[in-house]
Each structure stands twice: as C-alpha cells, then as structure tokens.
Amino acid sequence: MFKIVHAQFLAPGIKRFVLQTPRIARKQKPGQFVILRIYEEGERIPVTIESSDPARGTISIVVQSIGKTTQLLNSLQTDDAIADVVGPLGKPSEIEAFGTVVVIGGGVGTAMAYPSAAALKRAGNRVIAIVGARTKELVILEQEMRAVSDALLITTDDGSYADKGFVTDKLRQLIENGTRIDLVLAIGPIVMMKAVAEMTRKEKIRTVVSLNPIMIDGTGMCGGCRVLIDSKSQFACVDGPEFDAHKVNFEVLVQRNAMYREAEQLSLADYQRGLAEKNAASKNAARAGVPREVEQSCIIAQGGIK
Amino acid sequence: MSPAATKSLNPLSPKERIKVPRQLMPEQPPDERNKNFNEVNLGFDADLARQEALRCLECAKPTCTDKCPVGVDVKTFVQLIVAGDFLAAAAKMREANVLPAITGRVCPQEDQCEGSCLLSKKVKPLGIGYLERFVADYEQRVGIQFPPKAAPTGKKVAVVGSGPSGLTVAGDLIQKGHKVRVFEALHEVGGVLVYGIPEFRLPKQIVREQLDAMREMGVEFETDVVVGRTVTIDELMNEEGYDAVYIGTGAGLPQFMGIPGEHLNGVYSANEFLTRINLMKAYKFPQYDEPMLDLHGKDVAVIGGGNTALDAIRSALRLGARKAYVLYRRSEAEMPARAEEVHHAQQEGIDFQMLTAPVEFLSDGKGWLTGARCVRMELGEPDASGRRRPVPMKGSEFDLPLSVAIMAIGTTANPIVQTTTPGLGTDKRGYILADAEKQRTTRKGVFAGGDIVTGAATVILAMGAGRRAAASIHEYLTTGEW
Ligand SMILES: Cc1cc2nc3c(=O)[nH]c(=O)nc-3n(C[C@H](O)[C@H](O)[C@H](O)COP(=O)(O)OP(=O)(O)OC[C@H]3O[C@@H](n4cnc5c(N)ncnc54)[C@H](O)[C@@H]3O)c2cc1C
Ligand SMILES: Cc1cc2nc3c(=O)[nH]c(=O)nc-3n(C[C@H](O)[C@H](O)[C@H](O)COP(=O)(O)OP(=O)(O)OC[C@H]3O[C@@H](n4cnc5c(N)ncnc54)[C@H](O)[C@@H]3O)c2cc1C
Ligand code: SF4
Ligand code: SF4
Ligand code: FES
Numbered sequence: 048m049f050k051i052v053h054a055q056f057l058a059p060g061i062k063r064f065v066l067q068t069p070r071i072a073r074k075q076k077p078g079q080f081v082i083l084r085i086y087e088e089g090e091r092i093p094v095t096i097e098s099s100d101p102a103r104g105t106i107s108i109v110v111q112s113i114g115k116t117t118q119l120l121n122s123l124q125t126d127d128a129i130a131d132v133v134g135p136l137g138k139p140s141e142i143e144a145f146g147t148v149v150v151i152g153g154g155v156g157t158a159m160a161y162p163s164a165a166a167l168k169r170a171g172n173r174v175i176a177i178v179g180a181r182t183k184e185l186v187i188l189e190q191e192m193r194a195v196s197d198a199l200l201i202t203t204d205d206g207s208y209a210d211k212g213f214v215t216d217k218l219r220q221l222i223e224n225g226t227r228i229d230l231v232l233a234i235g236p237i238v239m240m241k242a243v244a245e246m247t248r249k250e251k252i253r254t255v256v257s258l259n260p261i262m263i264d265g266t267g268m269c270g271g272c273r274v275l276i277d278s279k280s281q282f283a284c285v286d287g288p289e290f291d292a293h294k295v296n297f298e299v300l301v302q303r304n305a306m307y308r309e310a311e312q313l314s315l316a317d318y319q320r321g322l323a324e325k326n327a328a329s330k331n332a333a334r335a336g337v338p339r340e341v342e343q344s345c346i347i348a349q350g351g352i353k
Numbered sequence: 354m355s356p357a358a359t360k361s362l363n364p365l366s367p368k369e370r371i372k373v374p375r376q377l378m379p380e381q382p383p384d385e386r387n388k389n390f391n392e393v394n395l396g397f398d399a400d401l402a403r404q405e406a407l408r409c410l411e412c413a414k415p416t417c418t419d420k421c422p423v424g425v426d427v428k429t430f431v432q433l434i435v436a437g438d439f440l441a442a443a444a445k446m447r448e449a450n451v452l453p454a455i456t457g458r459v460c461p462q463e464d465q466c467e468g469s470c471l472l473s474k475k476v477k478p479l480g481i482g483y484l485e486r487f488v489a490d491y492e493q494r495v496g497i498q499f500p501p502k503a504a505p506t507g508k509k510v511a512v513v514g515s516g517p518s519g520l521t522v523a524g525d526l527i528q529k530g531h532k533v534r535v536f537e538a539l540h541e542v543g544g545v546l547v548y549g550i551p552e553f554r555l556p557k558q559i560v561r562e563q564l565d566a567m568r569e570m571g572v573e574f575e576t577d578v579v580v581g582r583t584v585t586i587d588e589l590m591n592e593e594g595y596d597a598v599y600i601g602t603g604a605g606l607p608q609f610m611g612i613p614g615e616h617l618n619g620v621y622s623a624n625e626f627l628t629r630i631n632l633m634k635a636y637k638f639p640q641y642d643e644p645m646l647d648l649h650g651k652d653v654a655v656i657g658g659g660n661t662a663l664d665a666i667r668s669a670l671r672l673g674a675r676k677a678y679v680l681y682r683r684s685e686a687e688m689p690a691r692a693e694e695v696h697h698a699q700q701e702g703i704d705f706q707m708l709t710a711p712v713e714f715l716s717d718g719k720g721w722l723t724g725a726r727c728v729r730m731e732l733g734e735p736d737a738s739g740r741r742r743p744v745p746m747k748g749s750e751f752d753l754p755l756s757v758a759i760m761a762i763g764t765t766a767n768p769i770v771q772t773t774t775p776g777l778g779t780d781k782r783g784y785i786l787a788d789a790e791k792q793r794t795t796r797k798g799v800f801a802g803g804d805i806v807t808g809a810a811t812v813i814l815a816m817g818a819g820r821r822a823a824a825s826i827h828e829y830l831t832t833g834e835w
Contacts, residue, residue: 270622302720310644
C-alpha cells in the first residue's frame with residue numbers, strides 16, 4: 048500500500064496527489080511515469096510524475112477524471128492509500144541545451160509537460176510555454192509554468208480566459224513572427240499533438256510528443272502499448288513515451304485507444320450508479336464533505352484525453 | 354529412511370508389472386471443461402497412484418532420473434508410494450525438486466523422465482508426472498514439512514524476479530540461514546506461473562500455497578519494484594547492503610511477425626492476452642476493472658505451436674469463442690507444446706491448421722481485424738534448429754475470417770536489468786551470460802539463471818538453474834571465494 052500524503056483538486060475533475068513512494072522519488076526524471084492500481088480488482092493505469100521530493104520520499108501526480116479508474120482515484124483523499132504504484136517507467140525526456148524550446152501543454156497534458164519544461168529551463172534553454180484548456184477553470188499549473196518559462200502563452204477554446212483559440216494558433220503566431228524554434232515538446236490530447244506535428248513538419252522543426260496508449264505492465268512484457276513509429280512497432284512504455292512527432296502514426300494510436308470503449312463505458316456507468324446510491328444513502332445520513340469531492344471528480348467525466 | 358527405499362515392496366513380478374495398464378488421469382469431460390477455467394486434470398487418488406506405481410520396473414540404472422533436469426530419484430519415490438508412505442515419497446522428491454506440485458503438472462514429461470522410461474520400449478511409460486503431482490498434492494493437504502532452518506548467517510541476498518527460478522533460489526537460501534528478499538516488477542509474485550499459465554492447467558491456489566510456505570519460512574517479497582528502474586543492482590549491493598544478487602527476470606518480451614496489420618484492434622500478443630486473463634482477471638469483468646474484447650461467438654486464432662499458444666487459444670475457447678484455430682507453420686511432430694496439452698486441446702474442439710502461417714492481417718477499413726491472409730507450407734531442408742524449414746507453397750493463399758488473432762511466436766530477453774547494470778555481460782541476443790556450473794555472471798556477487806540466461810525454456814530448467822545458483826551463492830557467501 049502507498050499512502051496519499053496529500054490530495055487536492057486543481058480544477059474541476061483534475062486532482063493532484065502527493066504519494067509516499069520513497070524508491071520512486073529517488074529515481075524519477077522528467078518525462079517518466081508510474082503505473083498504479085488502486086485496489087485488488089482494479090486495472091493498472093499509467094500516470095506521469097509531475098515532480099518528486101527525494102528528501103520526503105514523495106512524488107506528485109495530476110490526474111484527470113476520464114473513466115472509472117481515474118474517477119475512483121480522484122475520489123480518494125489525503126490519508127487514503129493506493130494498492131500499487133510502480134515506477135519510474137519509460138525513458139526520461141531528452142534534456143539538453145537546444146536553444147529555444149516551445150513546450151505545449153493541452154489540458155492535463157500541462158502537468159505532464161511541466162517537469163520537462165522545468166528541466167529544459169535549468170539546462171539553459173529559452174523556454175516558451177503554451178498552455179491550452181477548454182475553459183477558464185481548467186487552466187492548471189499557470190503559476191508553476193510561468194516560473195519555469197521565459198514567456199507563457201495561454202489559450203482557452205471558449206475564450207473565457209486569456210486568448211480564445213487553440214495552442215496551435217499560438218504556435219503559428221510564433222512561427223509567423225519568425226521566432227527561431229529549435230525544439231517543440233507537445234503533450235496533450237492526441238488531436239492536439241497531431242495538429243502540432245503537422246504544423247512543425249512543414250517548418251522542419253524538431254518536435255517531440257508524449258504518447259498515451261493503453262498499458263498494462265509498463266515493462267515491455269505485454270506489447271499492448273505498441274505504437275507505430277516510422278511504420279515500425281515500438282513499445283511506448285520502454286521505447287517511449289516520448290517520440291519524434293513526425294514519425295508517429297496518430298491514426299493507429301486513436302484507433303487502438305478506442306479498443307475497449309464499450310467496456311469502459313459499462314464500467315463507468317456501473318461505477319456512477321454505485322456512487323449515486325451511496326450518495327443518496329450518505330445524504331440521508333446527513334454526512335457532508337465526501338460526496339462533494341466525489342461530485343467534483345465526476346464533473347468532466349467524458350472530457351479528457353481522447 | 355524407509356526400508357522400501359532399499360528393498361522392493363512391490364509384490365508383482367516384472368512380467369506382471371508390464372501387464373498393468375497405465376492408469377488414466379481422471380479429468381473433466383471435454384465438453385464441460387471447455388466452458389470453465391477449473392483444472393482439467395482432477396488428480397489420482399491413493400488407489401490409482403499405487404496401482405500406477407506398481408508398474409515401475411525399479412531399474413538398476415534408472416534412465417528416468419538421468420533425463421530429469423534436476424535428477425529426481427523417481428525409482429525411490431515411486432517405491433515409497435507402493436509402500437504407502439506418501440509423505441516420505443514427497444520428502445524424497447523434495448531433495449531434488451522444490452516445486453513438485455507445479456512440475457508434476459507442467460513438465461514436458463514426454464521429452465524428459467517419461468520419454469526415457471524403460472517401460473516405454475514395450476508399453477506406455479510410467480506416469481511419473483501424475484505420481485509426482487499426487488505426492489505433492491497429498492503433502493500440501495497435510496501441510497508441507499520443511500527441514501529446519503540453519504542459524505542466521507547475517508548475510509543478505511536479493512532475488513530479482515519471482516518466477517520459478519527466483520523462488521527456488523529464495524527457498525534454498527532461506528533454509529541456509531541467509532536473509533532473502535525477492536523483488537518483483539508486477540503486483541503479484543510467481544512470474545509466468547501466475548501471469549502466463551492459466552488456471553485450468555495450474556490452479557493459482559497451488560502457487561499461492563507454495564508462496565505462503567516460503568513467507569512462513571521468512572522469505573520477504575517486495576512487489577512493484579522494477580529492478581533497473583526503481584532501484585539498480587549496484588544500489589542494492591552498495592547502498593542496501595545485499596551481499597549477493599540473483600537475477601531471474603525471465604524472457605518476457607513478446608515478438609511480432611512484422612507483417613501488415615499487426616497493429617489492428619483485435620491482434621494481441623499472447624502475453625497481453627494471458628496477462629489480461631490471469632493477472633488482471635479480465636474474464637471477471639466488470640467485477641474486475643480490466644476489460645478485454647468479448648469473444649462470445651467470435652472466431653479466434655493463435656499463431657504458434659508452443660505451450661503459450663495452446664494456453665491462449667484454450668482460454669479463448671473458454672471465453673466463448675465460436676471457432677478457435679491454431680495456425681502453426683510446421684507439422685504436429687514439431688510442435689513444442691506438451692503432448693498432453695495438444696491432446697487435451699484436440700478433445701476440446703480446437704481446430705489445428707498445421708503447415709499454415711499468416712502473411713497479412715485484414716481490416717474492416719476502420720482499424721478492426723476481420724481476418725488473416727494465410728499460406729500453406731511444406732517442409733524443406735532442416736534449418737539451424739535442426740527442424741525442417743517451412744517453405745510457403747505457391748498459390749496456396751486463402752483468407753480466414755477472424756475477430757481476434759493472438760501472436761505466440763516467441764519472446765526475447767527482457768533488457769531492463771542488463772542495460773542498467775554496468776559490466777554485466779550478455780550474449781548476442783541480449784541474454785545474460787552465466788556459467789553453466791555455478792550460474793555466475795561477469796559481475797562479482799551477481800548470479801543469474803532461468804529464461805533470462807537460456808532464452809524461453811521450461812519451469813524445471815529455470816528451477817534447476819536456481820538450485821545450482823543457490824548452492825554457489827551459499828558457497829560464495831561462506832567462503833568469499835568467487
Ligand atoms: C505514459 C502515460 C502517461 C499518462 N499520464 C497521465 C497523467 O499524468 N494524468 C492523467 O490524468 N492521465 C494520464 N494518462 C492517461 C491515463 O492513463 C488514462 O486517462 C487512464 O488510464 C484512463 O482510465 P479510466 O479507467 O479512467 O478511463 P477508461 O474509461 O478506462 O478509458 C478512457 C480512455 O483512456 C485511455 N486508457 C484506458 N485504459 C488505459 C490504460 N490502462 N493505460 C493508458 N490509457 C488508458 C483510453 O484511451 C481510453 O479510451 C497517461 C497515459 C500514459 C500512457
Ligand atoms: C503461457 C506460458 C505457458 C508455459 N507453459 C509451460 C509448461 O507447460 N511447462 C514448462 O515447463 N514451461 C512452460 N512455460 C515456460 C516457463 O513458464 C518458463 O520457462 C519459466 O517460467 C521461466 O522461469 P523464470 O523464473 O526464468 O522466469 P519467469 O517465470 O518469466 O519470471 C520472471 C519474473 O521476473 C519479473 N521481472 C522481470 N523483470 C524484472 C525486473 N527488472 N525487476 C523485477 N522483476 C522483474 C517478471 O515480472 C516475472 O515475474 C510457459 C510459459 C508461458 C509464457
Ligand atoms: S521434475 Fe519433471 S522431468 Fe523431473 S521427474 Fe518430475 S516431471 Fe519428470
Ligand atoms: S525408467 Fe521407468 S521403469 Fe525404470 S525406474 Fe524409471 S520409472 Fe521405473
Ligand atoms: S505496457 Fe506492456 S509492453 Fe508496454
């Protein structure tokens with residue numbers, strides 16, 4: 048069991064957890080992830096490590112409610128525990144002095160891009176961060192990103208905060224302004240990463256994306272996480288998760304991530320039915336607190352990483 | 354020792370023994386068992402076991418023992434069954450084999466002990482595997498008796514990987530008084546025994562009881578540790594104070610064929626397919642959260658002819674598949690799977706398409722598998738493995754409609770430990786170099802064995818390597834000599 052030292056919502060449906068995982072805290076590098084399993088009957092899901100504190104023996108992760116497992120996770124609170132947390136997995140991000148690097152985070156991808164942005168800054172790069180979200184309250188880690196970048200550009204799809212538009216609009220502006228860009232790191236929804244890749248391919252700007260296929264073991268044993276890179280199968284958990292964006296076959300990634308949609312929806316419906324029953328029961332018992340958190344965790348159930 | 358070990362208690366003359374037929378293993382009827390995950394073989398009772406044991410000729414030079422990779426003293430343990438002293442029989446077996454309940458079920462006996470049994474010259478060989486399983490199950494029912502533990506030595510050993518090889522090392526060294534901690538990457542211990550081999554062949558309860566017994570003896574298990582990533586071998590030795598390390602990480606990485614369409618939804622590696630079922634219990638969805646594709650009424654094929662292939666396709670059948678095919682590019686004679694499994698699979702209604710291989714997976718245009726384009730093969734000249742090479746026959750292409758295809762064409766070395774341990778020598782294929790006698794690697798204090806040294810092999814070979822390693826680790830820890 049791994050203790051949740053601290054848990055707090057950053058935005059509706061997006062929660063940060065600080066976990067007691069001394070071994071992982073000592074070894075984590077930007078770009079790596081953990082695989083966790085909440086309880087005995089649970090599935091194993093991968094989540095990027097946002098930061099680690101080797102002295103305290105903790106790591107932090109940021110989780111967006113998507114389906115059953117992430118909703119269940121986001122209903123957990125400080126002092127709860129998670130059955131299994133294993134890592135750090137995957138290759139660390141390549142951190143070098145590239146020159147000017149544009150780091151793009153879409154939605155919860157911002158939390159996944161943050162540790163790499165910070166490391167790239169420490170390595171002496173000029174970091175331009177672009178953060179995109181659907182709406183104002185889903186903009187996360189604004190302060191943190193600002194602290195590690197030379198410029199921070201924010202967009203919201205609905206224009207409720209900062210500039211209306213997509214992260215690619217900002218990237219296009221940078222390119223059109225003649226900004227010299229040596230590397231783009233883009234992490235977020237697949238459609239976003241694909242759009243970024245198309246744009247930078249024409250400009251011949253080196254671009255790295257972090258892929259999020261379905262995983263089980265995370266050690267290269269099952270082959271379930273295979274992605275098509277330059278028409279060859281690679282295992283995202285050991286060969287990635289970061290890959291050259293211009294070699295990724297995004298269609299195959301989208302297609303494979305949809306493999307269990309029916310079962311996932313069934314699982315989610317079951318879970319929410321159970322919650323509703325519990326909620327009703329606890330309202331009767333006039334217990335406050337818990338259900339509110341749970342409600343929050345469900346708000347953007349269907350919105351996340353597609 | 355029981356007198357039976359020296360003087361035969363067998364009342365039958367050799368001629369009479371040959372006349373006793375090989376006793377049949379009671380089993381679930383094929384039409385029932387292909388719908389459930391319960392064990393196929395039900396096991397001998399004491400009467401069947403004694404009847405079978407009576408057939409042993411008690412050879413002066415028992416070839417059965419020579420051909421057993423760990424040298425089980427078959428003749429003596431079988432004599433003890435005849436004598437009715439099943440616990441003594443179990444103790445005898447344990448001298449050479451620490452996991453008899455498992456090997457009795459999964460050893461390829463036809464290539465080993467039974468394959469060289471003298472009886473097989475005239476009649477069917479002695480059912481050594483069945484007897485081994487009987488004694489082990491009997492012992493497990495009354496409670497396994499381990500020899501007393503030696504006094505603590507103050508030495509610490511780390512075992513990496515909890516497959517049969519690592520477990521054997523842990524079991525042997527804890528008895529010698531060393532402190533032993535097993536590190537496992539997954540959330541459950543047991544290696545292929547828990548995530549690969551299905552319940553209907555090896556009930557997980559059997560493995561669990563072995564593990565419980567080891568815990569009781571003081572072996573510590575730490576799951577969720579990927580050595581190489583979570584902690585390195587050097588850190589274990591230099592910072593955590595381990596005096597020796599044993600690497601038994603198995604040959605876990607699945608191979609694909611590299612043919613078009615392998616990324617389609619519906620194409621699995623056998624490892625993923627079996628892991629979803631055995632480790633993640635996807636067949637109990639939605640009680641368990643891990644999903645898998647619904648196989649009811651679907652046509653499923655496995656590509657390959659080993660134990661893994663048969664385990665996968667027989668699982669698919671149990672999950673409701675309408676047609677379940679084995680596509681194997683050579684002929685039945687070359688199939689590496691255990692003979693009993695091939696026989697069981699045939700009884701259960703698996704359709705074996707021999708001398709057949711896919712060349713492409715077909716799609717519905719939306720990313721889902723609809724079938725495999727296959728070719729028929731004929732056998733040509735022997736290849737490097739000594740088996741005749743399959744050669745595609747011109748014009749033999751045909752399309753086989755399928756919803757799910759499972760690739761079981763072999764595995765490669767798991768590289769995580771090798772690439773994070775400086776100075777650890779590997780061979781061309783990436784397997785760890787270890788000497789055959791003492792399982793020593795090129796790094797002082799580091800030993801290795803099982804599939805990560807030999808390439809994918811068998812439970813008993815992994816165990817045998819563990820035995821040798823435990824003995825030489827003990828020697829190293831007590832003498833300091835490398
Ligand atoms: C390397 C990596 C890092 C990730 N980092 C983060 C992160 O920092 N924060 C975060 O919120 N999310 C992250 N994800 C995504 C996260 O793993 C999925 O959102 C989660 O698994 C969904 O599970 P669910 O049961 O809630 O949803 P489900 O209803 O099961 O699935 C919804 C969608 O999530 C994806 N998914 C489902 N199961 C898995 C699985 N076992 N592995 C991967 N994807 C799956 C599929 O695309 C699916 O269609 C990461 C994924 C990867 C591969
Ligand atoms: C489906 C299937 C059916 C089989 N059927 C038979 C059969 O009927 N008869 C037979 O004799 N053999 C059979 N085999 C082969 C047999 O199971 C293997 O030869 C045997 O398990 C090898 O044992 P091992 O201890 O070397 O490794 P494994 O059993 O593979 O165990 C290795 C363990 O190490 C762990 N690990 C890997 N890397 C790390 C790391 N870096 N850190 C920590 N832990 C790690 C793995 O998760 C795993 O638990 C079968 C294999 C499969 C896959
Ligand atoms: S361990 Fe395997 S080979 Fe040896 S006697 Fe037992 S079944 Fe036969
Ligand atoms: S070879 Fe066969 S008959 Fe001879 S001792 Fe061994 S099991 Fe008995
Ligand atoms: S998750 Fe199993 S191989 Fe990558």
